[in-house]
Amino acid sequence: MATERKEIKQPKALPAPNVDFYEFAADLPAEEMAIIKKVREYMETKVQPIINKYWVEDSFPFELLPSFKELGIAGSGIDGYGCPGGSPLLVGLMAMEIARTDTSFATFFGVHSGLAMGSIYLNGTEEQKQKWLPLMARMEKIGCFGLTEPLVGSGTAGGMTTTAKREGDTWILNGQKRWIGNAPWCDISIIWARDVADNQVKGFIVENKATPGFSVEKMQNKIALKVVQNGQITMDNCRVPEANRLSGATGTFKDAAHVLRGTRHLSAWEITGTQMGAYENALKYAQERLQFGKPIGSFQLIQELLAKMLGNIVACQCMIARTVQLEAEGKLSDAHAALAKAFCTSKARETVSWARESMGGNGILVDYNVARHFADAEAIYSYEGTYQMQTLIVGKAITGFSAFV
Numbered sequence: 001m002a003t004e005r006k007e008i009k010q011p012k013a014l015p016a017p018n019v020d021f022y023e024f025a026a027d028l029p030a031e032e033m034a035i036i037k038k039v040r041e042y043m044e045t046k047v048q049p050i051i052n053k054y055w056v057e058d059s060f061p062f063e064l065l066p067s068f069k070e071l072g073i074a075g076s077g078i079d080g081y082g083c084p085g086g087s088p089l090l091v092g093l094m095a096m097e098i099a100r101t102d103t104s105f106a107t108f109f110g111v112h113s114g115l116a117m118g119s120i121y122l123n124g125t126e127e128q129k130q131k132w133l134p135l136m137a138r139m140e141k142i143g144c145f146g147l148t149e150p151l152v153g154s155g156t157a158g159g160m161t162t163t164a165k166r167e168g169d170t171w172i173l174n175g176q177k178r179w180i181g182n183a184p185w186c187d188i189s190i191i192w193a194r195d196v197a198d199n200q201v202k203g204f205i206v207e208n209k210a211t212p213g214f215s216v217e218k219m220q221n222k223i224a225l226k227v228v229q230n231g232q233i234t235m236d237n238c239r240v241p242e243a244n245r246l247s248g249a250t251g252t253f254k255d256a257a258h259v260l261r262g263t264r265h266l267s268a269w270e271i272t273g274t275q276m277g278a279y280e281n282a283l284k285y286a287q288e289r290l291q292f293g294k295p296i297g298s299f300q301l302i303q304e305l306l307a308k309m310l311g312n313i314v315a316c317q318c319m320i321a322r323t324v325q326l327e328a329e330g331k332l333s334d335a336h337a338a339l340a341k342a343f344c345t346s347k348a349r350e351t352v353s354w355a356r357e358s359m360g361g362n363g364i365l366v367d368y369n370v371a372r373h374f375a376d377a378e379a380i381y382s383y384e385g386t387y388q389m390q391t392l393i394v395g396k397a398i399t400g401f402s403a404f405v
């Protein structure tokens with residue numbers, strides 16, 4: 001009588017998480033793809049192993065700066081002035097890739113390379129660009145961007161209280177700035193202040209450590225983006241030479257808005273990376289974590305959460321892939337950038353909370369690499385213009401009515 005042999009099923013190799021589900025990075029030329037791979041490897045091998053510790057401690061990983069500088073990516077998107085150049089798609093993918101591992105690190109980089117260097121590139125004179133951009137591209141000088149104030153956040157365009165008064169070839173700055181990323185330790189600040197003579201908001205390059213009356217207090221007790229050091233800047237009769245006024249553009253609030261149009265768009269890339277990081281970690285966990293004797297990833301309700309997360313990510317990627325085309329064609333409007341930021345940050349809040357939920361209790365432990373993304377998404381939802389401000393920009397563009405008060 002033939003003995004019945006039960007076939008033992010070998011476990012098949014599980015698919016690795018694929019966060020580029022619709023292959024939109026395929027549009028990058030090979031040399032730019034190589035840069036993204038270099039950034040990814042850096043983030044995975046140098047940043048990931050230590051970032052949770054720094055996040056918990058509320059401190060910045062200065063130990064990484066020498067090796068990060070060697071990547072040579074500061075000033076990406078800027079041609080000339082010692083900057084590496086690169087397409088808008090490369091710049092976006094880079095922000096996304098950095099945030100995929102850590103959103104704080106993406107913010108530190110975005111403030112320096114996008115907000116501070118972008119302010120000088122878009123609004124500075126030729127001499128200012130020649131003087132500052134090469135130093136900043138080499139990251140020998142790190143920058144910050146001071147727009148928000150303790151009493152004025154969303155309403156800075158009309159309500160800014162920091163003043164600039166001209167005396168000969170010197171400007172006297174007085175006032176406070178709050179929430180300023182990198183400020184507690186960086187070298188130069190782009191300070192936006194209201195000229196008391198014409199009531200217009202103007203930008204100034206202030207050398208933090210060499211300007212008497214300029215002081216920064218580190219903000220404490222944040223629950224998001226804890227690696228980024230945010231500061232409250234106080235300026236008490238700070239004297240800044242006329243040579244440091246960003247006088248290459250309009251000399252009005254439009255100059256700050258021009259910078260923000262690009263960086264808001266980059267925030268949409270960053271928050272898409274945040275979602276990718278949360279999703280990948282949740283997916284790996286679902287493939288490994290056993291309950292009722294089976295991987296939780298084999299349960300329909302967990303698969304639904306994962307599919308919804310991936311849907312959000314792909315929707316955000318498709319949207320920003322199109323906005324980057326508009327940017328490359330010089331057609332990106334404030335409303336385009338605002339809609340991308342509003343949409344991607346609101347989808348991200350869903351994605352990171354589904355990732356957290358799918359991991360049960362471990363979803364709130366920093367060690368499992370989802371809790372950090374969960375908390376960090378909250379800050380991006382509000383910075384560089386809150387969700388409400390972005391929707392008001394879109395609302396004005398589509399209805400013709402301004403609902404700003």
Ligand SMILES: Cc1cc2nc3c(=O)[nH]c(=O)nc-3n(C[C@H](O)[C@H](O)[C@H](O)COP(=O)(O)OP(=O)(O)OC[C@H]3O[C@@H](n4cnc5c(N)ncnc54)[C@H](O)[C@@H]3O)c2cc1C
Binds near residue numbers: 145153181386
């Ligand atoms: C982690 C982090 C990093 C940051 N980094 C920087 C930086 O580097 N440089 C910098 O300059 N700033 C920075 N900011 C500041 C950020 O841009 C502001 O927090 C943001 O613009 C909102 O300002 P606010 O916090 O003062 O909120 P408020 O303006 O006081 O708003 C509070 C609430 O009221 C809502 N609201 C306000 N006005 C209206 C209205 N008219 N209609 C409907 N709703 C309204 C807002 O949407 C929000 O929900 C940072 C903030 C954070 C959290």
